Amino acid sequence: MTDAMPSVYRRLRELTQARLALGTSGSSLATSEWLAFQYDWARARDAVYYALDFDDLAARIEGLGLETVRVASAAPSREVYLRRPDLGRQLSDESAERLGQSAPTKPDVAVVVADGLSGWAVDQNAAPLIEALRERAGRGGWRLGSIVLVSQGRVAVGDPIGALLGARLTLLLIGERPGLSAADSLGAYLTYEPCSGRTDAERNCVSNIREGGQPPASAADTIGYIIDRAFAAGQTGVALKDETALLQHE
């Protein structure tokens, strides 16, 4: 397909973010298209290995007037983290001991921030989301405790943390697996009465939180709505799923 592409063909790209109507050399990708792919791929790759600056993140959150606590999962490195999801779901012994020593603060909502598979997503979106959530918490009448920052964490690490703090609900913010169209998506997982052993069916999720996806301010509204519903229903998970799905489509 070396002839010029008719404009109507090229304009199919307006209908989807899928990589359509690409330029070709013979049947292969044209040079510019192949290099463009590499750029998007490189951003996704770098997001996986992005070394999140937790000091800077903590400073930004403390600047909002909130306290922070730093902990680590049982995965000591990114390499181990990628191969051993089970370790990323547990606190390190030292962190568990430290959190367990202080008396439970019993917040309504334990906000936990984990780097997950995109530290970059956390860097970009966690602080703005927490700022919007702090305002939403005031209106909802629920109390946030210290913001817990977890390195090398997966979603379920929010369960033992929420349990140790005596929280009614854990809100876990985590960098989602980067794709080529977005490497900076933050996910939010809500778990009522968090404790180790909770299943994914007992959680609700708000995904694709980023500028260009669901922006942090709008995501805070969605999350706030789910928290209100969870406290009213005394649960999170499949039972709340349909109405939150409806909400996100509106």
Add this chain to the structure above:
Amino acid sequence: MGTYSVNLGPNRYSFPDLRRLLACASPPRSGDELAGLAAESAEQRVAARLALAEVPLQRFLEEPAIAYEQDEVTRLILDGHDEAAFAPVASMTVGGFRDWLLSYAADGASIAALAPGLTPEMVAAVSKIMRNQDLILVASKIRVTTAFRNTIGAPGTLSVRLQPNHPTDDPRGIAASILDGLLHGAGDATVGVNPATDNVHAYVAIASLIDELRQSYSIPLQSCVLAHVTTAIEAINRDAPVDLVFQSIAGTESANSAFGVNLALLEEAHDAAQSLARGTVGGNRMYFETGQGSALSADAHHGVDQQTCEARAYAVARAYDPLLVNTVVGFIGPEYLVDGKQITRAGLEDHFCGKLMGLPMGCDVCYTNHAEADQDDMDGLLTLLATAGCQFVMGVPGADDIMLGYQSTSFHDANYVRRLLGKQPAPEFADWLRAMGIYDRSDQLAMPAAGNGLLARASELIGDEG
């Protein structure tokens, strides 16, 4: 249960049962390490292979990897075993079976005739003592042909599943991706959409969209919506235009249970699709997807290594005469297949095992961004699989699935390997491509002319009168 032992230099290695022996003989795999099933050293792995090579094939009928009483997949395997088909190799060991498969005497017809007599554990066992070139050479001898509105697996062909996914199932977005794929010669295996939401409304809408397009341009293809099998049954009950019925399957009863299916439900779906009789050149109507690691992911592996579990999924698939079986090899992530090397090996194993069991195997040559893999690894596996006779691969716009968030093969990748190896699409579909002017007289892709019907449809989608 017998003990399997071997002396190796000064060391004696023992394996308590066939399940442990198979696991230790398996090539290195992060998922088996995660499950605590992998060999502890390279030498122990070789010891297991030496012991495994001495095991008579007959032994696999006497010592199932998972107990007969415990697992309906084991019952399916043993109750359905065909002694007559097994007879030519019944006296062989695993090692002798490898030698025979590689021999000049073992041609495609004689290997294919064995299929009903082979159990997944036998096939997995022999694969574990084969190197990549063995897996490729033996698989390349076997031809499996299936059909619905076109013929998959004919000599010299390589088909493509067009995968036009969209994160919100937007009909115009899906249609745009389908048009682009068709204009690149993709879609003969199936036009198959993974819906973002699994409900019957979304199912019917997508199936109807593809069906309308197919009928408008008389395209010899079959559609598929990759929703849960119960959603498909519901759609059939509502008279939706359902061509292929899809389901993800695994190799143990409990892993299938995690997918929300069992053999009775698959039978029900198979019967429901049969009642529609929509195939014109053949009646294969199921599309299955599998992938190493699914049993461990569901905590349902029963101490069986992930490659043997995967081969057992093929025993489930073959009970329903599928049109297509797709091993989605690198989708599951690095905790199961850590890098391009493991993904490549697993893809070749899966293709080999499926073919030996008589299945129309395709492969989603793919990876996620947290695995140690890139496009070069995919080029390698795609090329190797095509030389091994893989029936079909994926065609995802620009190799990037914007709904599922992973990289697969693109329309261009499929065309690269068709061009490299002189492979054609399914014959009925190739005729259509020529009639539409998508292929020129030399069967090269041609830029569509202004009056092309698919471009007219593109205009309608964009809302452009010109």
